Structures are given as C-alpha cells and as structure tokens.
Amino acid sequence: MPLNEQDRRRPYERDDDYRVMRFKTWCDSKGFSVPTGRRLVRSGKGPRIVQLSARTIGVTVKDDREWTEARIRAAQSQKA
Secondary structure: OOOHHHHHHHHHHHHHHOEEEEHHHHHHHHHOOOHHHHHHHHHHOOOOEEEEEOOOEEEHHHHHHHHHHHEEEHHHHHHO
C-alpha cells in the first residue's frame, strides 16, 4: 500500500517539532523585535514558551507552526 506524500513527511516533521528556537531567533524569523515578542507572550497572544535555563526562553517548532496557523485563520475569519 503506497504512502501519500503527507504520510511520508510525518516522521520527519515530528522529529523537528520538538526542536527549540531561542526566543531571539524566533522573533527574528517572524520579523519583529524581542520586546514586541515579549509583549505578545505576556498578553497571552504569543506561542507557548519553553524555559531553557534561568535566563533563556525559546519556542518549539511545533508551537511556532500552530501559533502562525492560528493567526492566519484568525485573519481570514475577520475578512469573511
């Protein structure tokens, strides 16, 4: 039984899902500053945060993807 393309990618996506980006890297990838990212998180509008050490936080690839998709869905629902 042949696997479709999505099923073939799933194991790799799951492996990458738990990779953690440092918070600054995540903010850079989204195109906003670290203070803006912190405001989003503090207000509850940002992705889930992973505490990496006493002074370092990050975001998993999975949480980033889910957060981005939720923002896209919210923007599309406002247009309709």
